[in-house]
Amino acid sequence: MHKLKSTNLTRFLFFVLLGVALFFLGNRVDELRVYQGATLSMYVIAIASIILLTGYSGQVSLGHGALMAIGGYAAAITREHLGWPIWICFAVAVLVAALAGSVLGTAAARLSGPYLAGTTLALAVGLPSIANQFSILGGEQGLLFDVGAPPASMGADFTQYKWYFWIAALTALIVMWWLQNILRSRYGRTWRAVRGNEVAAELAGIHVGKSKTLAFTVSSGVAGLAGAVLAMTISTVSPSAFPLSLSFSLLTGAVLAGVSTLSGVIIGALTLVATPEIADAISRRLGSSENVTTNLPGLLVSALLIIVVLLVPNGPLEQLRSARARKAREATHQ
Template identity: 65%
Template sequence: MRKKLTLFILLGWILLLIGDRVDELRVYQGAQIAMYAIALSSIVLLTGYSGQVSLGNGAMMAVGGYAAALTLNNLGGPVWFAFVMAVFVSALFGAFLGAAAARLSGPYLAGTTLALAVGLPEIANQFDFLGGVPGLLFDVGFPPERLGEEFTQYKWFFWIATFLALLSLFITSNILQSRYGRTWRAIRSNSLAAELSGVHVGRMKILAFTISSAIAGLAGAVLAMTISLVAPGAYTLALSFALVTGAVLAGVSSLPGVVFGALILVAIPEVADVLATRWGGDENLNNYLPGLIVSVLLILSVIFTPNGPGEKLKSRHHKKG
């Protein structure tokens, strides 16, 4: 535990040093990677450990984003309080949904969460207090002055996002190694056997859903921070798709893998942009190439390495040994 804490602090320090040495765009992308890492860890906890599929993590992120923006805009107060509220409200939402989800098996749960991912942006469009299509502003403010005049806005985003990512990954990894993580894996492997061993399967599933939603909500608030607003257009079905892809690439049950998944998710638009420009750069190419790459990656990885690229290497290693 103490060793891990030291590791995380060291990691944070290294990331800060890197953040000082690269240009603005990379710093901004660093913040995005941190955001995706948080979001992916929520899927790892839910799908990789407790065995429940959620295709609607984008919707959970939307709940967190809107909660943070509404808190900051209406109640004011310090920025950290908005993030706390994002976690709290999405946990509440997740607990409510989890109560229904815990009784559902695979296809029903997948369909229900997909329905949520399709529908939640539509709902946000319909209500005035959620700002409609343009959405709500979410401004975490300028970096504190004592950090110096050189300190840019993007670097401030990067600091906040990295800090939150490390904090949430630290907490998540401890949860997964605790009694709860073990129980979830038992439920995933054989829920009947788990039940006979005295595990409250339903209660544990709801707990997993709640924690996972809380983490996703935090990611949603971080996403809102990096683009300075919450709008239906930010939490689309495409975001949920991308998250599922990232999670499969990360190896659904590996927490360190989320950093790899997050890196790929941030790299895809970059790669698509380069390719689109090279291939003539018409509008359709720019709009749909990233989605094409995401889908192809998702299909290939789910067919050939459904448990993540890491698992393939590991199992080969075992066979040799």
Template identity: 50%
Template sequence: MTARATTPAPAGGARELAGRAASRGRRLLDQTLLRNLALAALAALGLYLLSYWLGRFDNLQLATIAYYFVAIAGLTVLTGLNGQISLGHGALMAIGAYATIKVGESAELPLAALLAIATIATALVGVVIGAGAARLRGPYLAGATLALAVGLPALANRFPDFLGGENGLSTAPPVPPSSLGVGFALERWQAWIACAAALITFVVLANLVRSRYGRAFRAVRDDEVAAALAGLNVARVQVLAFVVSAACAGLAGGLLVVVTSLAAPGAFTLELSIALLTAAVLGGLGSLAGAVWGAAIVVLLPTWAEDIGRELSLSTSVEANLPLLVYGVVLIGVMLAAPRGIQGALSWAGGLIGRRVRGHTEPRSRGASAPGEEIT
């Protein structure tokens, strides 16, 4: 992704000035890209060690967090940075999942190619939906994407011979390469695939949001008229944001197939779409680090709550509903204590400590920064 300056050099600016700006731009590009790559490499190392330390089921949880991260990161770019709400990302994941299985059935392709196809296919669908979404605002956009979430998975029941109906489609799990040894756990391999995809998504998105496209996303979010006056094609920017976001959802759908070996309408309910948005808000809207938090919470919290319920030996009906209760309480708690999400609260706390250390006394309230301010 490029990181050239968005505003053209002043009309009277000398060529020399433009040249300086360009070289400065190039330095910036190096910094952003290098920084994100270094971060990704560090995270990869951490995840690699983690995957050996974790048990098989926990590796599966890690893989689940990774694909949730991919979907939530895409959504957080769309909603947090571009200001478009989507209640239909679960349906976009369904497209990626079904594409992975259908293409995999008809052609012998490596998994990476299948995932790329799922991503591209969903991105293409995103063009169509994004074009419609760009004309809609606020509740109408929410309503339209809601219809998508409810309607699209039902297609599987409309074409049961092709899409498997309610029963869905199944596929074989990925086979770990024999070079890793015979005893290599399938779950670890699944975690590697999902984490690798998540890291690639992170690098691409982290660069994108700091590029001119990212700035265009934010400009359109903050004030469409001002953005248009600055020469941005508002509709095109919105469609682009939707396409990026849809591509992420498609990849997440493909990864879901890698982890669960199936695509069925029951997996892509409205609850999934809402859970994705909830996770993005919980983690911190517009923040990729927040997407990590959100993904970890939606995946781990139900399991923990269930285990706690089991430890306390509550009655089955109470125990079964405990995860929902805990989820609700966490949601309310985070929104009350940290309206900008977990990452928002962390960066606020970090900033506070930083100022203390540097001896700054300048008062700054928590609400001073705009919501969704980029925190990457």
């Protein structure tokens, strides 16, 4: 098959078309699906931030849930205390999380795999305790994050969830479009070079430390945005909204998506949205005991993570592609 030449314009058009399709889809499905669409968009952004970091820059973070929390809190505080428009709150979320990420990333650039993983894990475990330290963060209850009702011009039957979905989906589309571009730019190539071989990259004139720090900063900013979107869909930020299991879920989503390619991100996001539903269906069949309902989602996510790492470590998409490439190669040899 002849590959369609991918230019900036065609990619932009693709995302515009996707947006139009989502617009019509959002009008046709029921409220629950619309809400799940908003969650899906949040996961797309969050997983993309992990893929950027792990797949393209070769660093692993177990603490992206914490960076999401930073973004969520930043957005909520801006909204509550300054009352700025939602878009500016989102931008603040990106900036604050990116700032935190750049501090962490400076340390991270000097750390290899396990050290970085442990450090970010420590962050994810410990960050919630900070919420109790400062009164501006609202302790265990957290803060309200109210993005406001949809504009009246949208019509009377335009629900709050639909408004969440629109904001979330539009944000996700913009982020994905931007990430696609940045990964094809000089920076994306630099990151991949560093992931491939640090020494070779250094010899080619790349500043390895700077490149890693930049990747971590960008990834953190995107994670912070995902945190703000998450805070919007549940209208609050609190320590319990960003549990350790969130960081784990994101990693599962990224591995399922295939960490080395951004295009699989929707698979990971769909799986994460579907898991609670599947778990719910199974636990209802098993008689809905409390043990089952609270633990089954976690069990499914972890089991999935292990299965994927063991069986299709590069993600199902990449596995299919390489299998097809192998077959094609065999065909030409004959």
